[in-house]
Amino acid sequence: MITIHDLHKRFRKTEAVAGLSLEVPEGQVTAFLGPNGAGKSTTIKCLLNLHQPDRGTITVLGGDSRKLGPAQFTQIGYVSENMELPLWMTVKQFLDYCRPLYPNWDAAFEKQLMGQFDLPTGTKLKDLSRGMRMKAALLSSLAYRPKLVVMDEPFSGLDPLVRDEFIRGLLELTGQEGWTVFVSSHDIEEVQRLADRVAIINRGKLALAETSDSLQARFRAVEVVLPDDGRAPVNLPEDWLHAEQAGRTLRFTASRFGNEEGLAAALREAMPGAAHHEVRAMSLREIFVALARAYRLEGK
Numbered sequence: 001m002i003t004i005h006d007l008h009k010r011f012r013k014t015e016a017v018a019g020l021s022l023e024v025p026e027g028q029v030t031a032f033l034g035p036n037g038a039g040k041s042t043t044i045k046c047l048l049n050l051h052q053p054d055r056g057t058i059t060v061l062g063g064d065s066r067k068l069g070p071a072q073f074t075q076i077g078y079v080s081e082n083m084e085l086p087l088w089m090t091v092k093q094f095l096d097y098c099r100p101l102y103p104n105w106d107a108a109f110e111k112q113l114m115g116q117f118d119l120p121t122g123t124k125l126k127d128l129s130r131g132m133r134m135k136a137a138l139l140s141s142l143a144y145r146p147k148l149v150v151m152d153e154p155f156s157g158l159d160p161l162v163r164d165e166f167i168r169g170l171l172e173l174t175g176q177e178g179w180t181v182f183v184s185s186h187d188i189e190e191v192q193r194l195a196d197r198v199a200i201i202n203r204g205k206l207a208l209a210e211t212s213d214s215l216q217a218r219f220r221a222v223e224v225v226l227p228d229d230g231r232a233p234v235n236l237p238e239d240w241l242h243a244e245q246a247g248r249t250l251r252f253t254a255s256r257f258g259n260e261e262g263l264a265a266a267l268r269e270a271m272p273g274a275a276h277h278e279v280r281a282m283s284l285r286e287i288f289v290a291l292a293r294a295y296r297l298e299g300k
Protein backbone atom coordinates (compact mmCIF):
# COMPACT_ATOMS: atom_id res chain seq x y z
CA MET A 1 0.00 0.00 0.00
CA ILE A 2 2.94 2.29 0.82
CA THR A 3 6.53 1.60 -0.24
CA ILE A 4 9.16 4.07 0.90
CA HIS A 5 12.58 3.67 -0.65
CA ASP A 6 15.70 5.51 0.49
CA LEU A 7 13.81 8.65 1.51
CA HIS A 8 15.90 11.72 2.31
CA LYS A 9 14.61 15.09 3.44
CA ARG A 10 16.68 17.92 4.86
CA PHE A 11 15.66 21.29 6.30
CA ARG A 12 18.73 23.54 6.16
CA LYS A 13 21.13 21.88 8.60
CA THR A 14 18.66 19.30 9.92
CA GLU A 15 18.59 15.94 8.21
CA ALA A 16 15.00 15.09 9.13
CA VAL A 17 14.86 11.81 7.18
CA ALA A 18 18.12 10.11 6.24
CA GLY A 19 17.64 7.12 3.94
CA LEU A 20 14.39 5.59 5.22
CA SER A 21 13.01 2.48 3.51
CA LEU A 22 9.76 0.96 4.72
CA GLU A 23 6.83 -1.15 3.50
CA VAL A 24 3.33 -0.58 4.84
CA PRO A 25 1.32 -3.65 3.86
CA GLU A 26 -2.33 -3.59 2.86
CA GLY A 27 -5.08 -4.37 5.38
CA GLN A 28 -2.93 -3.94 8.47
CA VAL A 29 -2.36 -1.29 11.10
CA THR A 30 1.28 -0.18 11.10
CA ALA A 31 2.41 1.91 14.06
CA PHE A 32 5.18 4.33 13.10
CA LEU A 33 7.08 4.98 16.30
CA GLY A 34 10.01 7.11 17.28
CA PRO A 35 11.04 9.80 19.74
CA ASN A 36 10.24 13.48 19.19
CA GLY A 37 12.08 14.82 16.19
CA ALA A 38 12.83 11.35 14.74
CA GLY A 39 11.33 12.26 11.37
CA LYS A 40 7.82 10.78 11.58
CA SER A 41 5.85 13.85 10.50
CA THR A 42 8.34 14.66 7.75
CA THR A 43 7.98 11.12 6.36
CA ILE A 44 4.20 11.36 6.50
CA LYS A 45 4.20 14.76 4.81
CA CYS A 46 6.47 13.41 2.05
CA LEU A 47 4.22 10.44 1.46
CA LEU A 48 1.17 12.72 1.20
CA ASN A 49 2.96 15.04 -1.23
CA LEU A 50 2.92 17.89 1.31
CA HIS A 51 6.75 17.93 1.26
CA GLN A 52 9.00 17.16 -1.70
CA PRO A 53 11.59 14.47 -0.88
CA ASP A 54 15.19 15.46 -1.62
CA ARG A 55 15.96 11.92 -2.69
CA GLY A 56 14.28 8.54 -2.78
CA THR A 57 10.85 7.38 -3.88
CA ILE A 58 7.50 6.72 -2.24
CA THR A 59 4.76 4.68 -3.83
CA VAL A 60 1.29 5.26 -2.41
CA LEU A 61 -1.78 3.37 -3.67
CA GLY A 62 0.28 2.14 -6.61
CA GLY A 63 1.50 5.58 -7.79
CA ASP A 64 4.34 8.03 -7.15
CA SER A 65 3.64 10.18 -4.06
CA ARG A 66 4.78 13.26 -5.99
CA LYS A 67 1.86 12.78 -8.37
CA LEU A 68 -0.82 12.46 -5.72
CA GLY A 69 -3.70 14.73 -6.60
CA PRO A 70 -7.37 15.24 -5.78
CA ALA A 71 -8.42 11.86 -7.22
CA GLN A 72 -6.03 9.95 -4.96
CA PHE A 73 -6.89 12.08 -1.93
CA THR A 74 -10.45 10.77 -2.08
CA GLN A 75 -8.90 7.37 -1.27
CA ILE A 76 -6.73 8.59 1.61
CA GLY A 77 -7.93 9.67 5.05
CA TYR A 78 -5.45 11.94 6.82
CA VAL A 79 -5.68 13.01 10.44
CA SER A 80 -2.95 15.02 12.11
CA GLU A 81 -2.61 16.54 15.56
CA ASN A 82 -1.86 19.89 13.92
CA MET A 83 -4.72 19.76 11.48
CA GLU A 84 -6.34 23.11 10.82
CA LEU A 85 -10.07 22.85 11.13
CA PRO A 86 -12.69 25.55 10.40
CA LEU A 87 -13.29 26.17 14.10
CA TRP A 88 -16.13 28.61 13.51
CA MET A 89 -18.28 25.84 11.96
CA THR A 90 -20.55 23.51 13.89
CA VAL A 91 -19.96 19.75 13.48
CA LYS A 92 -22.93 19.63 11.10
CA GLN A 93 -21.70 22.58 9.03
CA PHE A 94 -18.24 21.04 8.86
CA LEU A 95 -19.59 17.73 7.54
CA ASP A 96 -21.91 19.55 5.10
CA TYR A 97 -18.80 21.32 3.84
CA CYS A 98 -16.73 18.12 3.48
CA ARG A 99 -19.40 15.90 1.92
CA PRO A 100 -19.41 17.33 -1.64
CA LEU A 101 -15.60 17.21 -1.79
CA TYR A 102 -15.67 13.41 -1.90
CA PRO A 103 -17.67 11.59 -4.58
CA ASN A 104 -17.35 8.39 -2.56
CA TRP A 105 -18.74 9.94 0.67
CA ASP A 106 -21.01 7.39 2.34
CA ALA A 107 -23.86 9.18 4.15
CA ALA A 108 -25.03 6.02 5.93
CA PHE A 109 -21.51 5.38 7.19
CA GLU A 110 -21.25 9.02 8.28
CA LYS A 111 -24.41 8.46 10.36
CA GLN A 112 -23.00 5.28 11.86
CA LEU A 113 -19.78 7.09 12.80
CA MET A 114 -21.74 9.99 14.29
CA GLY A 115 -23.46 7.49 16.58
CA GLN A 116 -20.26 5.66 17.37
CA PHE A 117 -18.30 8.84 18.14
CA ASP A 118 -21.22 10.44 19.96
CA LEU A 119 -20.56 13.89 18.52
CA PRO A 120 -22.85 16.87 19.26
CA THR A 121 -23.85 18.07 15.78
CA GLY A 122 -24.87 21.60 16.76
CA THR A 123 -21.70 22.51 18.67
CA LYS A 124 -19.02 24.68 17.07
CA LEU A 125 -15.67 22.93 16.56
CA LYS A 126 -13.96 25.59 18.67
CA ASP A 127 -16.18 24.67 21.62
CA LEU A 128 -15.42 20.95 21.44
CA SER A 129 -12.85 19.28 23.69
CA ARG A 130 -9.61 18.27 22.00
CA GLY A 131 -10.73 14.63 21.93
CA MET A 132 -14.08 15.48 20.39
CA ARG A 133 -12.40 17.70 17.80
CA MET A 134 -10.07 14.85 16.83
CA LYS A 135 -13.11 12.63 16.49
CA ALA A 136 -14.77 15.18 14.18
CA ALA A 137 -11.56 15.30 12.12
CA LEU A 138 -11.41 11.53 12.02
CA LEU A 139 -15.06 11.26 11.03
CA SER A 140 -14.52 13.70 8.15
CA SER A 141 -11.56 11.57 6.99
CA LEU A 142 -13.29 8.20 7.28
CA ALA A 143 -16.81 8.86 6.01
CA TYR A 144 -15.68 8.53 2.39
CA ARG A 145 -14.29 5.06 3.17
CA PRO A 146 -10.68 5.72 2.20
CA LYS A 147 -8.49 2.77 1.27
CA LEU A 148 -5.63 4.17 3.29
CA VAL A 149 -5.82 5.98 6.65
CA VAL A 150 -2.78 8.03 7.70
CA MET A 151 -2.73 9.48 11.21
CA ASP A 152 0.04 11.66 12.59
CA GLU A 153 0.07 11.55 16.42
CA PRO A 154 -3.73 11.44 16.58
CA PHE A 155 -3.82 10.69 20.30
CA SER A 156 -1.33 13.15 21.69
CA GLY A 157 -2.90 15.35 24.30
CA LEU A 158 -5.98 13.16 24.69
CA ASP A 159 -6.63 12.02 28.21
CA PRO A 160 -6.38 8.24 28.69
CA LEU A 161 -10.14 7.69 28.92
CA VAL A 162 -10.90 9.58 25.72
CA ARG A 163 -7.95 7.92 24.01
CA ASP A 164 -9.16 4.47 24.99
CA GLU A 165 -12.65 5.18 23.74
CA PHE A 166 -11.24 6.63 20.51
CA ILE A 167 -9.02 3.57 20.01
CA ARG A 168 -11.89 1.20 20.71
CA GLY A 169 -13.89 2.93 17.99
CA LEU A 170 -10.97 2.75 15.60
CA LEU A 171 -10.33 -0.91 16.38
CA GLU A 172 -13.93 -1.81 15.62
CA LEU A 173 -13.79 0.11 12.38
CA THR A 174 -10.45 -1.19 11.14
CA GLY A 175 -11.68 -4.71 11.90
CA GLN A 176 -14.95 -4.13 10.01
CA GLU A 177 -13.52 -2.23 7.08
CA GLY A 178 -10.15 -3.97 6.58
CA TRP A 179 -8.42 -0.60 6.31
CA THR A 180 -4.73 -0.06 5.83
CA VAL A 181 -3.70 2.29 8.63
CA PHE A 182 -0.38 4.06 9.11
CA VAL A 183 -0.33 5.78 12.49
CA SER A 184 2.56 7.68 14.03
CA SER A 185 3.20 8.09 17.72
CA HIS A 186 6.08 8.77 20.06
CA ASP A 187 4.63 6.36 22.58
CA ILE A 188 3.82 2.70 21.95
CA GLU A 189 1.33 2.78 24.80
CA GLU A 190 -0.94 4.93 22.67
CA VAL A 191 -1.08 2.53 19.75
CA GLN A 192 -0.15 -0.89 21.07
CA ARG A 193 -3.73 -2.16 21.01
CA LEU A 194 -4.11 -1.12 17.40
CA ALA A 195 -0.82 -2.19 15.90
CA ASP A 196 -0.41 -5.31 13.77
CA ARG A 197 3.06 -4.09 12.85
CA VAL A 198 5.57 -1.77 14.45
CA ALA A 199 8.12 0.35 12.56
CA ILE A 200 10.59 2.36 14.63
CA ILE A 201 12.36 5.39 13.20
CA ASN A 202 15.32 6.94 14.98
CA ARG A 203 17.21 9.99 13.78
CA GLY A 204 15.66 9.73 10.35
CA LYS A 205 16.51 6.06 9.82
CA LEU A 206 14.56 2.86 10.24
CA ALA A 207 15.62 1.02 13.39
CA LEU A 208 13.16 -1.88 13.20
CA ALA A 209 10.07 -3.06 11.31
CA GLU A 210 8.32 -6.17 12.53
CA THR A 211 4.90 -7.57 13.32
CA SER A 212 3.68 -7.16 16.90
CA ASP A 213 3.21 -10.94 17.09
CA SER A 214 6.79 -11.61 16.10
CA LEU A 215 8.07 -9.05 18.62
CA GLN A 216 5.99 -10.60 21.36
CA ALA A 217 7.15 -14.08 20.38
CA ARG A 218 10.85 -13.27 20.47
CA PHE A 219 11.04 -11.11 23.61
CA ARG A 220 10.96 -12.52 27.14
CA ALA A 221 11.70 -11.10 30.57
CA VAL A 222 13.98 -13.56 32.35
CA GLU A 223 14.88 -13.79 36.02
CA VAL A 224 17.65 -16.14 37.15
CA VAL A 225 18.63 -17.01 40.72
CA LEU A 226 22.41 -17.17 40.70
CA PRO A 227 24.50 -19.72 42.62
CA ASP A 228 25.67 -18.90 46.14
CA ASP A 229 28.76 -16.97 45.12
CA GLY A 230 26.26 -14.76 43.30
CA ARG A 231 28.28 -13.47 40.32
CA ALA A 232 26.81 -13.27 36.80
CA PRO A 233 29.31 -14.08 34.03
CA VAL A 234 30.75 -11.00 32.38
CA ASN A 235 30.13 -12.11 28.82
CA LEU A 236 26.47 -12.94 28.41
CA PRO A 237 25.04 -13.65 24.94
CA GLU A 238 24.56 -10.36 23.11
CA ASP A 239 20.85 -10.94 22.54
CA TRP A 240 20.33 -10.86 26.33
CA LEU A 241 19.69 -7.19 26.82
CA HIS A 242 19.97 -4.93 29.86
CA ALA A 243 21.19 -7.52 32.37
CA GLU A 244 20.84 -6.18 35.91
CA GLN A 245 21.73 -7.93 39.11
CA ALA A 246 20.08 -7.35 42.49
CA GLY A 247 21.42 -9.66 45.21
CA ARG A 248 21.43 -13.16 43.75
CA THR A 249 18.79 -12.33 41.16
CA LEU A 250 19.82 -11.54 37.60
CA ARG A 251 17.20 -10.00 35.32
CA PHE A 252 17.53 -9.52 31.58
CA THR A 253 15.50 -9.29 28.37
CA ALA A 254 15.93 -12.18 25.96
CA SER A 255 15.53 -10.65 22.50
CA ARG A 256 15.80 -13.84 20.43
CA PHE A 257 13.69 -16.21 22.45
CA GLY A 258 12.74 -19.35 20.55
CA ASN A 259 11.40 -21.77 23.16
CA GLU A 260 11.77 -22.64 26.86
CA GLU A 261 14.13 -25.55 26.20
CA GLY A 262 16.49 -23.45 24.08
CA LEU A 263 16.60 -20.72 26.71
CA ALA A 264 17.13 -23.25 29.54
CA ALA A 265 20.06 -24.78 27.60
CA ALA A 266 21.60 -21.35 26.99
CA LEU A 267 21.21 -20.50 30.69
CA ARG A 268 22.86 -23.78 31.75
CA GLU A 269 25.76 -23.00 29.45
CA ALA A 270 26.15 -19.36 30.54
CA MET A 271 25.50 -19.93 34.26
CA PRO A 272 25.97 -23.63 35.10
CA GLY A 273 25.30 -23.20 38.81
CA ALA A 274 22.11 -21.11 38.55
CA ALA A 275 19.40 -22.49 40.81
CA HIS A 276 16.28 -21.74 38.81
CA HIS A 277 14.83 -19.21 36.44
CA GLU A 278 11.53 -17.66 35.49
CA VAL A 279 10.49 -16.61 32.01
CA ARG A 280 7.67 -14.16 31.35
CA ALA A 281 6.07 -12.84 28.16
CA MET A 282 6.30 -9.04 27.78
CA SER A 283 3.79 -6.42 26.74
CA LEU A 284 4.54 -4.37 23.62
CA ARG A 285 5.07 -1.44 25.96
CA GLU A 286 7.82 -3.30 27.85
CA ILE A 287 9.39 -4.45 24.58
CA PHE A 288 9.39 -0.89 23.28
CA VAL A 289 11.14 0.32 26.44
CA ALA A 290 13.78 -2.42 26.01
CA LEU A 291 14.20 -1.50 22.34
CA ALA A 292 14.40 2.18 23.16
CA ARG A 293 17.29 1.44 25.52
CA ALA A 294 18.95 -0.88 23.00
CA TYR A 295 18.77 1.65 20.18
CA ARG A 296 19.38 4.59 22.51
CA LEU A 297 16.36 6.31 21.05
CA GLU A 298 16.73 9.99 21.73
CA GLY A 299 15.01 13.10 20.51
CA LYS A 300 17.07 15.46 18.40
Ligand SMILES: Nc1ncnc2c1ncn2[C@@H]1O[C@H](COP(=O)(O)OP(=O)(O)OP(=O)(O)O)[C@@H](O)[C@H]1O
Pocket (backbone or CB within 6 Å): 011, 014, 015, 016, 034, 035, 036, 037, 038, 039, 040, 041, 042, 043, 153, 186, 300
Ligand atom coordinates in the same frame (compact mmCIF):
# COMPACT_ATOMS: atom_id res chain seq x y z
N1 LIG B 1 9.49 22.73 8.22
C1 LIG B 1 10.61 22.48 8.92
N2 LIG B 1 11.65 23.35 8.94
C2 LIG B 1 12.78 23.09 9.62
N3 LIG B 1 13.00 21.97 10.34
C3 LIG B 1 12.01 21.05 10.37
C4 LIG B 1 10.76 21.26 9.67
N4 LIG B 1 9.98 20.18 9.89
C5 LIG B 1 10.69 19.35 10.69
N5 LIG B 1 11.90 19.86 10.98
C6 LIG B 1 12.94 19.22 11.79
O1 LIG B 1 13.15 17.92 11.29
C7 LIG B 1 13.32 16.98 12.34
C8 LIG B 1 12.27 15.92 12.25
O2 LIG B 1 11.01 16.49 12.56
P1 LIG B 1 9.63 15.70 12.47
O3 LIG B 1 8.54 16.67 12.79
O4 LIG B 1 9.55 14.96 11.20
O5 LIG B 1 9.81 14.66 13.68
P2 LIG B 1 8.72 13.80 14.44
O6 LIG B 1 9.31 12.44 14.60
O7 LIG B 1 7.40 13.89 13.76
O8 LIG B 1 8.67 14.50 15.84
P3 LIG B 1 7.44 14.79 16.84
O9 LIG B 1 7.15 13.48 17.52
O10 LIG B 1 8.05 15.79 17.77
O11 LIG B 1 6.31 15.33 16.02
C9 LIG B 1 13.26 17.79 13.63
O12 LIG B 1 14.58 18.10 14.02
C10 LIG B 1 12.50 19.04 13.23
O13 LIG B 1 12.89 20.12 14.02
